[in-house]
Amino acid sequence: MNGGPSGFNNAPVTRAFVVASAIFTVFLGIQGRSARLGLSYQDIFQKFHLWRLLASVLAFSSTPELIFGLYLLYYFRVFERQIGSNKYSVFILFSMLSSIFMEIIALALLKDPSAKLTSGPYGLIFASFIPFYFDIPVSTRFRVFGVRFTDKSFIYLAGLQLLLSSWRRSIIPGICGILAGALYRLNVFYIRKAKIPEFIASFFARLSWPSTGPPSAPSRNVLGSMPTYGGRPVERHYPSSAASTIEPPEGSIATLVSMGFDRNSARQALVQARNDVNVATNILLEAQSH
Template sequence: MNGGPSGFHNAPVTKTIVIATALFTIPFGIRGNSSKLGLAYQDIFEKLRIWRLISSIFAFSSTPELIFGLCLLYYFRVFERQIGSNKYAVFVTFSVLVPLLFEILALGYLKDYLDKLTPGPYSLIFASFVPFFFDIPISSRFRIITVHLSNKSLIYLAGLQLLFSSGKQSLVPGLCGVLAGCFYRFNTFGIRRCKFPDALASIFSRMTWPSSSSSTQNSSSDGNVERIPSYSSHQRDVNQQEETVPMLPQPSEASLTTLMSMGFDRNSAMQALLLTRDDLNAATNLLLEAQSH
């Protein structure tokens, strides 16, 4: 599946989270202390080890979980591009703190059955599956033997692998994340209207090293850094391509219908599909990003 343009263009918050997750996980894994990172009943209700709260948010307990987790975090950067870094930072904060409260309550009420939770940004990852389910369209379907799949199936399979990687110890954080994602989706407490101040959101771009592909792009006034060129410039690029390359692959009617059902006019949908060579996901991302300018 395509999550939009490669790299962390216009996604500094995601980039910071990915780097922090890797930096927290690798040192503990090398020392063989990864099994001690999870949030446990004793850490919260008896010994009050606050540092366990931080490690439980960022550090995975195993290499396979780290690989699957980072791949999913990297893919879900598309949501930061859609809503902007200011609002995405609110989504991240909400998707970490609310599930953390639920996890503490679960440890307190289920202490006889659940004494520890697996560490890692499970809550953020599985909260992101809610907008993934509702907002990312299916662009293709296929069948393997008798099983019907779509272009979104690989992401779901990676999520299931991560969700059940440690049994009930990973299932609880994952479900808490889904619950938080639903709260955000349905605008509980008006959370979707909130956004981080521009100055605070720009900190994320300074915390991560610049990439060569984004160094020439400027921050926009709404706090989103590393924005891609505006859609109007893409339209001019398409016109130039039409002059130099007379035969471009024509967008399928099904892709046009899907984009138009999302509220985009036919001409904009046609231009986006021409630019992305009939890649429905990439065209959707392009139109949503242009709409946010």
């Protein structure tokens, strides 16, 4: 399993967030301040350093956390491709604000002046594990020394490493992030229907930072010049969709979307391939090559 095409194709919001997080971490690390960015009881309730609320969600406090954190953020770009940049921006804002609120509550309950939480976008990262668990299907299973693994295991291991990187300092933000993701999943306040103003979302799409990997096909219809299904039969060596009236399973659509394909195109390809994911993948890849 992978996060789709390499680079940040069709994931401008993720690209902006990853770049901003990396820049903040490096800049504050050079100044020797990154280790002091985490939230603490004194900073919030005694010194009222509210500016730390913003700084603590962008910059990681150590290099290992930066490496694992950016890797997970990069992988989870699949969700922006799946739900679109606008709704993914809502997901980012909701998960970060909710997790910060819960972290403040945790500090208030602990009332430990020495307790200091680690910094970084833990809320967003661990909130993303909720849709990762429910919406990304397992495509490969294998054994290593008798232990069963799946293609999702490495993402879970990276998340566990990040969660335990600073023990209690990182466990609390991680748990708060998971709870934030659960609230989004439960559609609290109908948050999954919310959208941010389009001009804000389009701002990230216009950013011209270089992206690694091959250019992506148009997101609206990656099938390109393939004939419409209402017209004459498609002249390809794949099963015809005319004989199939079964709606493609959501899991199969999610598998193709996780590879970076447009949802509508993935559905059409599955219909044409009679819900065979491998054949549908070949159809989409062939269409992209034209």
